[in-house]
Amino acid sequence: MRRFLTLVCLLCVAIPAGISISGCTRNPAGNYCNGLGYGLKDTDVASIFLTPQTTGISLAFGQTQQINGPSAKTCKGAAATVATFTYGTTNNQLVDISPAGNMCAGTWNRNTGGGIPNYTICSFPSPLPATATGTGTLPYGTAYITASANSVTSNPVEVFIHPQVTSLTLAGPTAATLTGPQSCLSQGQLAQLDAQACFVGSGGTQQVLCAPPSITGSANPASGWACSAGPPTGVAAGAVPDCTSVLGTLAYSVGTASIASINGETNQITAEQPGTTVITASIGQGASSAGYFSTCPPASIQVTLANGATSGTITQGVQQDLVTTIFDTKGNPITGLTLNYQSTDPIDISAGTGGAITTSFPGVASVNAICQPPTCNPAPINVIGVNGTGLSISSNPVTITTPGTASQYVWFSAPGQSQYYVPVELISGTVGASVRMPYVPNSMLMDRTGVNLYFGSSRELMYYTTASNTISRQDTSAPGVVLAVSPTNAQLLINDQARQVFYLYAVSSGSSTTFGGMGASAAWTPDGQTLYVYDNANLNTPATCGGTPLITGHSDTLYVYNINTGWSTYPLPASPLPLASLPSCTTPPNVAALPPLQTPAVIIPSVGAFLPGSPTVAHTWCPETVPPSATNPTGIEFYPLAPGSSVATQTDVLTATTDGQHILGAAYTGGAVTLSDIGITVPEVTSPSGPKTPIACPVSGGALMPLPLTTTLNSLPVAGVDAAAVNQVVAAPNSNVAFVTYTPGPNATAGAALPYYVPGSGGVKNLALVGTATAPLTGAFSPDNALFFVSTAGDNLIHYISVPDLIGNLTAPPNKQVNPDTQQIAPSLPACIPVSAGGNDSGCVYTGNGTVVPTTAIAVKPRSTT
Numbered sequence: 001m002r003r004f005l006t007l008v009c010l011l012c013v014a015i016p017a018g019i020s021i022s023g024c025t026r027n028p029a030g031n032y033c034n035g036l037g038y039g040l041k042d043t044d045v046a047s048i049f050l051t052p053q054t055t056g057i058s059l060a061f062g063q064t065q066q067i068n069g070p071s072a073k074t075c076k077g078a079a080a081t082v083a084t085f086t087y088g089t090t091n092n093q094l095v096d097i098s099p100a101g102n103m104c105a106g107t108w109n110r111n112t113g114g115g116i117p118n119y120t121i122c123s124f125p126s127p128l129p130a131t132a133t134g135t136g137t138l139p140y141g142t143a144y145i146t147a148s149a150n151s152v153t154s155n156p157v158e159v160f161i162h163p164q165v166t167s168l169t170l171a172g173p174t175a176a177t178l179t180g181p182q183s184c185l186s187q188g189q190l191a192q193l194d195a196q197a198c199f200v201g202s203g204g205t206q207q208v209l210c211a212p213p214s215i216t217g218s219a220n221p222a223s224g225w226a227c228s229a230g231p232p233t234g235v236a237a238g239a240v241p242d243c244t245s246v247l248g249t250l251a252y253s254v255g256t257a258s259i260a261s262i263n264g265e266t267n268q269i270t271a272e273q274p275g276t277t278v279i280t281a282s283i284g285q286g287a288s289s290a291g292y293f294s295t296c297p298p299a300s301i302q303v304t305l306a307n308g309a310t311s312g313t314i315t316q317g318v319q320q321d322l323v324t325t326i327f328d329t330k331g332n333p334i335t336g337l338t339l340n341y342q343s344t345d346p347i348d349i350s351a352g353t354g355g356a357i358t359t360s361f362p363g364v365a366s367v368n369a370i371c372q373p374p375t376c377n378p379a380p381i382n383v384i385g386v387n388g389t390g391l392s393i394s395s396n397p398v399t400i401t402t403p404g405t406a407s408q409y410v411w412f413s414a415p416g417q418s419q420y421y422v423p424v425e426l427i428s429g430t431v432g433a434s435v436r437m438p439y440v441p442n443s444m445l446m447d448r449t450g451v452n453l454y455f456g457s458s459r460e461l462m463y464y465t466t467a468s469n470t471i472s473r474q475d476t477s478a479p480g481v482v483l484a485v486s487p488t489n490a491q492l493l494i495n496d497q498a499r500q501v502f503y504l505y506a507v508s509s510g511s512s513t514t515f516g517g518m519g520a521s522a523a524w525t526p527d528g529q530t531l532y533v534y535d536n537a538n539l540n541t542p543a544t545c546g547g548t549p550l551i552t553g554h555s556d557t558l559y560v561y562n563i564n565t566g567w568s569t570y571p572l573p574a575s576p577l578p579l580a581s582l583p584s585c586t587t588p589p590n591v592a593a594l595p596p597l598q599t600p601a602v603i604i605p606s607v608g609a610f611l612p613g614s615p616t617v618a619h620t621w622c623p624e625t626v627p628p629s630a631t632n633p634t635g636i637e638f639y640p641l642a643p644g645s646s647v648a649t650q651t652d653v654l655t656a657t658t659d660g661q662h663i664l665g666a667a668y669t670g671g672a673v674t675l676s677d678i679g680i681t682v683p684e685v686t687s688p689s690g691p692k693t694p695i696a697c698p699v700s701g702g703a704l705m706p707l708p709l710t711t712t713l714n715s716l717p718v719a720g721v722d723a724a725a726v727n728q729v730v731a732a733p734n735s736n737v738a739f740v741t742y743t744p745g746p747n748a749t750a751g752a753a754l755p756y757y758v759p760g761s762g763g764v765k766n767l768a769l770v771g772t773a774t775a776p777l778t779g780a781f782s783p784d785n786a787l788f789f790v791s792t793a794g795d796n797l798i799h800y801i802s803v804p805d806l807i808g809n810l811t812a813p814p815n816k817q818v819n820p821d822t823q824q825i826a827p828s829l830p831a832c833i834p835v836s837a838g839g840n841d842s843g844c845v846y847t848g849n850g851t852v853v854p855t856t857a858i859a860v861k862p863r864s865t866t
Helices: 002-023 803-809
Strands: 047-049 057-060 064-066 071-073 086-089 095-097 102-105 131-133 136-138 141-149 157-162 165-171 190-192 194-200 206-210 251-254 260-263 268-271 275-283 286-295 298-304 311-313 319-321 323-328 340-343 349-351 356-359 363-371 398-402 407-413 420-425 443-446 452-456 461-465 470-475 481-485 491-496 501-506 512-516 521-524 530-534 557-562 566-571 608-611 617-620 653-656 662-669 672-681 684-686 692-694 710-718 723-731 738-744 753-757 764-768 775-781 787-793 798-802 821-825 857-863
Touching: 047 141, 057 064, 057 102, 086 095, 095 141, 102 157, 165 206, 165 275, 251 260, 268 286, 298 363, 298 692, 340 349, 349 363, 356 398, 407 443, 407 787, 443 481, 443 857, 452 481, 481 530, 530 608, 608 653, 653 723, 662 723, 662 738, 672 723, 672 738, 672 753, 710 764, 723 775, 738 787, 775 857, 787 857, 798 803
Parallel strands: 057 157, 165 286, 311 398, 481 521
Antiparallel strands: 047 071, 064 102, 086 141, 095 102, 131 136, 141 157, 165 194, 190 268, 194 206, 251 275, 260 268, 275 286, 298 323, 319 356, 340 363, 349 356, 363 398, 407 420, 407 857, 443 452, 452 461, 461 470, 481 491, 491 501, 501 512, 521 530, 530 557, 557 566, 608 617, 653 662, 662 672, 672 710, 684 692, 723 738, 738 753, 738 775, 753 764, 775 787, 787 798, 798 821
């Protein structure tokens, strides 16, 4: 019985236990990496990675750097948890590491005492590394560091220890100082970047630390050293190591990303867009401007119509894209270039981005494309001209004609003589109501798009909108004479003669920048990038007046403003002016010049400008290398005098024909008027499979050279006029005729002659004006070349001269000729009253006794006839 009870008890205990074991089994081998139940578990550290794994670390003597945090992985690739890493080095005299992983290029302080914590002072290696290179040594070496945890050690990372690098200089085909076929790379080409390094050697001299084989293996390595001395004594040039073995992998960056791009893994540079950019090389904790890289600039820019022609007709309202082909200085094509397309008549025929031509009204325009820094072919100012970069390049001009005629809006005023201006709408033929301004103006200019009229005065700047003839802004912060409006209507040039300062005035914001000086007249290039300002010393108060002069500061000076290079000034030849053009003893500053001087004459295409005087000269956009000075530390003179441009003739006024072939000038000397037809030739290059284009700016032996010009002179007497001064030479939009306007002389009588000249015809002819006019004072063409509006003294009228009739009379028989003076209107501008006669505005300089004055300023804008 006892045995039976014992058996029952054993079964009660054993059976539940057996059920539990068989019902919830485990597999301990699954927690191990090998799946066999022993060894490394799948949560343990299996590997440790330390970066950078391929490029290594570069440290100069005494520099410190925190090790990049190691990463630990399990055998399954998951992140493993490590409480503490231990760091090791193969040479703790070169690379010492603190327990926290802070590296020292040398040795850390330990147990220094004096309360100085451990691992806070990094001392240079002692002794310094001395790697044998021939019979001498160079002070560099390498060591390897690792990170360990849980009996696992990371990959080794190489640490390059070297003296402080004082400079890194590009070497090889990308060095801007080299000459020959590899001085620049064509768009899309590749080059390998490499550099040499300098350090402070014995005696404090800059010595070579490392250099690429392209220098050390050359026939004359010393000519390629960028340091003041070669390698240390006993180190042969061929034994100088490449910088990758001394410093590790260098990193390069581009200053201007549009010029080049760099592959960070291979350090290959790719040429993108023309220009020169600085290349920065960095290693370890330092960076250096290593040199420059150039993408080859354009050698020629060819612009044609779709049919390949350089002149043609485009119907009004039709858009056509110009075809632009660009070749670089190695003869390879360039695409994607940012060009500035400019039109000499943007109201009628505008040139948009990419060469899209829009013909809004009938007219004639010369269109060309310009590659101009800083948007195209840029370069740092200290290396302008290197490999031809940093310079402007122009295309050939394309002449576009949009046939037809358009009605016109015309505005007439008399700065200094009247406080009014008068609008006229030719479609109705009626003279509009006169508009009274707050002050007597000293100037009137319209922007090239016909949006605004700008009136300067001694009190304020006044804006009037052409659409409504209402004033839209008065700005007392910008008094003075409005000398020029940029073609983009973005800026005005205002000369405050009382303060002797120029304002570059932003139309949209009303803000301005200033530059000291005085000016008589100014002209912008059609692209609005460059501004030429002419001044004449004779415009000061005459010395014969005695007492304190009212007007001072004028000089025989050319001012040039460019958006890339800023302001610069140049002396001009003395320019005698007739008495009628000079101020009187009582003329105050900031009043109207009588007559306003018409100059400078911007060359088409806009490679420079001619300035009047004796002689007549031109300054062009190609800079010239000059000796550096305190005032010109770069040794670059922008817009210098052009060789071959000095023309031995006196001119008082100038204009350029839109065909780019003539500079027309006139002067009053010895009691007579002379017209000068200056033929001009800009040097050209024959483009591959295209038209001739202006040459790029010349460079000789690394020196920048001015753009040479070729000129001819044809001096023509202007007979049959009684003049006291020449006011204008006005060339037609299509360059087929030019008119001369002038101030009447003391013996002028009714029936005055309007001189006109057909370029190349050999002589100046006269058109007898209808009525009692004593002199044509000022004139302007309608953009469609159909009419020439000319104001006259004596009758105070505006005469409409039909240009087609005038040109037709040249070949028509006498019985078929018609009088081109087809219509006359009276603007009836009320005369202002000067202060001396009881008036209340000092801007009035009217000295006559009439109630109306003749027009001296005209602005014309086309309008649709539909």
